[in-house]
Amino acid sequence: MRSGKVSTMRHGRSGILKLKLAVLSFLSVSAFTASASARTYHAASHHTGVHKIVFSASGHAAGRYAGGRWHPAAGRYHSGYHGGHVIQCVAYAKSASEVMLHGNARDWWHNASGVYDRGHAPEAGSVLNFRATRRMPLGHVAVVRNVVDNRTIMIDQSHWAQAGISRNVAVIDVSPNNDWSAVRVALNNHSGGFGSIYPTYGFIYARHPGAERNMQQEVMTAWAKKGTTTQLAQAPATPRQISAGQEDPNIAFDDNN
Template sequence: MTKRIKTALVAASLGFFAVSVTPAAARADDPYWQCVTFARMFSGINIFGDAWTWWRQAADKFRTGKAPETGSVLVFRPEGRMSRGHVAVVSDVLTDRVVRVTHANWGGSRGKVEENVTVVDVSTSNDWSQVKVWYKPSNDLGSTVYPTYGFIYKGDRDAFGGSRQMAENTLGAGQP
């Protein structure tokens, strides 16, 4: 319980430092960023298609896992209004349960890039399967809990000696 309180306090104090990359007043000629286009360019993880498909596509090409690393991509599962999922690049790992992400086209920042947004692991198993995301308008963590698949790490799966079987053993067989 103390660890959860500490994590919440860290998230609350760090959320104040989340800044938007784009100015408040958008111009007509500003680019409109989709999360997948931005994540691919910012992370160097060359996956295409809707965000929810990234996890499956990464299985044979990249390392995947349940622990955040700077530069990895957090893949959100499709749910509710987020029917195509979402991807966000980890810009900083603050604790084992709190990271900052840089992402595009999220919530009130449609088509815009947000930098260093606090994301907190609220899963009971400490496995990043459920997260809350800092919500700038309320200056607090949002009330919505978002399901995630996990993290995709930059670099070929084979470059790290990983195999499909090793990944299944680590992450659990039959996972999408």
């Protein structure tokens, strides 16, 4: 009788021990699996560098962050400045006048030789050709809109001071001999002021060399050369002659012209 009880107790203890071993084995396997999964996810995330970011209140849905840059969900959200195309001054001058030349603006004066008439008196429809300078190495061209007086004209131009097309811009002649070899252009800030002095070649006229000018051009030029009681521009107090093809070292350039 006693031997039977002992046998029963041994079987009971053996069952409990087996149950404990089974539980411990299950817990060990679960812990190992979770650890391996965590290591795999971390390694994958570190390798791709991609992390999802959700803006719950923005209304622009989710996106992802990868390689140090934010990539919004396609078709949902786009940020940043997208500058529009700015037409170059030569392209605009050809479209706004009857002067058709090739090359950079600095080459127009020489390229016009034998093709178009050139001179130093402004005419409506002519092209004012700026020389190349340190800050403007490709030169510049602008279309004369109208002549105000013998020292002032209005021009249309593009790509001046990194701006787009600007129309009806005042330009004053500050050359010592009133030959428009040095000019100042009105600033874009509507302050009424003018920028630095720029050297120019002169004006390219939309006619062949030696061709007769029409009556309107004759009248406009004659009126422009006529002295006016209110002269809007004056030559510098100590004028300096600007040599052909050279930039006066004493001319100061600012960033707003």
